Amino acid sequence: MxxxxxxxxxxxxxxxxxxxxxxxxxxxxxxxxxxxxxxxxxxxxxxxxxxxxxxxxxxxxxxxxxxxxxxxxxxFFKTLLTDNITGNLRLENQNKKAPDLTPKIVMIFTADPLKGQDIFTTDSTGMFNVNSGHFKMSERAYMYLKPMTPEKPKYVINIRDDAFQTINFNRKDRTENYPLLKLQKEQVNHPEKTFTQLYDVQKLNAVVIATKKEKVFRDKYLGTLDSLAKLNTGNSDFVCLAGGSGRPILNCFMNNHHQGKTRSPVEGEKVTVLLGKNREVLGADYPHQDYFGTREIVYKDPNQNLTEEELLKRFNLKMIKGFYGKRxxxxxxxxxxxxxxxxxxxxxxxxxxxxxxxxxxxxxxxxxxxxxxxxxxxxxxxxxxxxxxxxxxxxxxxxxxxxx
Known part of the structure; x- marks a missing residue:
């Protein structure tokens, strides 16, 4: 009752x-x-x-x-929603031929190790379901999905979580049978208020509000991933001074410019990148004949100040919401x-x-x-x-x- x-x-x-x-x-x-x-x-x-x-x-x-x-x-009644979410495990580069990888395994876990984890296999096409048991495991928390596959070729996870889109789409064809009150808006004529200017007041052209608070993630586990990314010392980026002009070039492949004299780039400094014929950014391992032009960018350390989406992509994870516990x-x-x-x-x-x-x-x-x-x-x-x-x-x- x-x-x-x-x-x-x-x-x-x-x-x-x-x-x-x-x-x-x-x-x-x-x-x-x-x-x-x-x-x-x-x-x-x-x-x-x-x-x-x-x-x-x-x-x-x-x-x-x-x-x-x-x-x-x-x-005549079709089920719109279920307590499952469908996912797919596939190659990141779909142009490559998929190796004979059977079975394909996916691990699901939460940030709290006490809530446990689970490992399940996909079908032959890479499809899998996150069921209600997994959601109960992550009450009031986020769940993370990670492919347990070799690093190369790289596999990624796609999740289809369109419950709200399904609800909103089907609401168009449903009749509301709940009695809704017709509220009458009362029209009141308010006298216009004129602004009185005071001469003994100092005017400010602009006010900028800033904060020194550190970045806050939706989940503490993402903060852990952010710390691990910052500890990663595998950044091989370097800059050189091109032809004595004082213009730093990022990952220059033209050795005659720097002759081995390079330094590490500084976060936030303006650097020049070398472009290929298709306007893609070239790196130190590109041949000289692909050089087409340059472009100036602000350097960003690939291991610093990553967004949540960038962190998840860096560690090849997918994040979904768990059940919200009853209140x-x-x-x-x-x-x-x-x-x-x-x-x-x-x-x-x-x-x-x-x-x-x-x-x-x-x-x-x-x-x-x-x-x-x-x-x-x-x-x-x-x-x-x-x-x-x-x-x-x-x-x-x-x-x-x-x-x-």
Whole structure:
């Protein structure tokens, strides 16, 4: 059962939707139904006749719901989302011929080693699924996927995670059956305020706000990868001074320019790169005849100040989100420490729990503390039995401060 207890001030009389109206009426008819709760309110003596008229307007003549009807209806419903994410392990350079690598293995893990890891194989085409068990392993955290393949030829992982795109695309064809209030915008004419200029004020042309805070990653594991990248001493970049002009050339392949006299480039300095015929940047191992022109760039150390995407690419990883753990609704707890807290409790919602489970007799006990608001509180209970029967009930009670 789902139970909610709230201030009657927030009871919307125009919103008569509940679990009965949703599953037994709104989802079975086309279009938006005005006041669907009317047909389920026992105080309305003519609700049965009104319901017949409503069904007749959409061509209903006889409503029989059995197992055969369910099987026929299931044909027209297509599952939009699943609890799996599909991935593909393939060669980075798709023009190369893939070696006979069977099986292809992928490792999935989180930044917390205590949450474990898993290794699974792909099918013959490199396809694999990240299932719900993997997501539970990474509650409120990120997961990382790494191909367990040889370094050459390099394999990379592609992930298809388009759940939100699927939802937004299919929303276009769905009818909203939730009663939406038509808010009227009140037009108020405000007098125009004129700015009064003060002569004894010093004006600033511009204000620049800067921070010295270090780069913060979404996950601590990325910070670890960033530290490992900075410790990498495999940077072979160098610059030379071309022809005594004082212009540093990055990774110059023309030995007559520097004659072996080089230095390491400095992060952020302007350097000249040599371009090939297709405007690609040439390195020290390119032949001289491919030289076409130059271009000036700002040097960036390949192991410093990497973005999250660059870090993941450097270590050949894919990052996906895990399950977001359920959050429990806040409930005040008054014990001997805070029972005499002078600060008033102005909670408008006293209790909200969508997963109350009954015992074998169908009974459940809930406990909650009232707030300091003297008002009438409304309660709503909606539930479903083990056989699929639906039910709803409302109640109310008044809270009164005994000290007044």
């Amino acid at each position: 789902g139970v909610s207890i709230f201030d009657r001030l927030y009871k919307d009389n125009l919103d008569s939707k509940n679990i009965l109206t949703h599953y037994q009426l709104s989802t079975q008819l086309n279009g938006r139904i005005y006041d669907p709760g009317y047909y389920f309110n026992k105080e309305n003596t003519n609700r049965d006749n009104a319901l017949d008229l409503l069904l007749l307007t959409q061509g209903w003549r006889r409503y029989v719901w059995n197992e055969s009807n369910l099987k026929e209806e299931s044909i 429990e609704f806040y409930q005040a707890v008054y014990d001997q420490v805070n029972i005499n807290d002078p600060f008033p409790d102005f909670r408008n919602t006293l209790f909200w729990k969508p997963d109350v489970i009954t015992n074998e007799q169908g009974e459940a006990i809930i406990e909650f503390y009232c707030s300091d608001i003297n008002t009438i509180f409304m309660g709503t209970i909606e539930g479903v039995s083990e056989t699929g029967l639906l039910g709803t009930e409302n109640f109310k009670f008044k809270v009164r401060n005994s000290k007044i």
